[in-house]
Amino acid sequence: MQRTLPAGLFGAFVALAGLSHQRLEGLPVMVEKAKADNSGTAPRAPSMPMARDPAAAVAEEYKAARRKGTRQAxxxxIARHGNDPLAEQARAKLKRLPG
Incomplete structure (x- = not known):
């Protein structure tokens, strides 16, 4: 006796079977493997830029706030870097600004 699957269930199986060959970006994994096989080498991972020094980033932000010279800046x-030593300088400058 031959049984048939309902169309919805069959469609779900087809969709699930296709997911193993799809990356989130939409390029099939098999294409990436084929590219690697054709070139003779595996694809390289994308290089990441070096992380910035957090202290330098905070100092740059402080300089920008001072240049702007507004209470809001x-x-x-201060709200973003309240524990940083430069926040004390920002608080002092804020007190010197007119009302």
């Missing part, structure tokens, strides 16, 4: 810096 200094308050934003």
């Amino acid at each position: 200094l308050e934003l810096f």
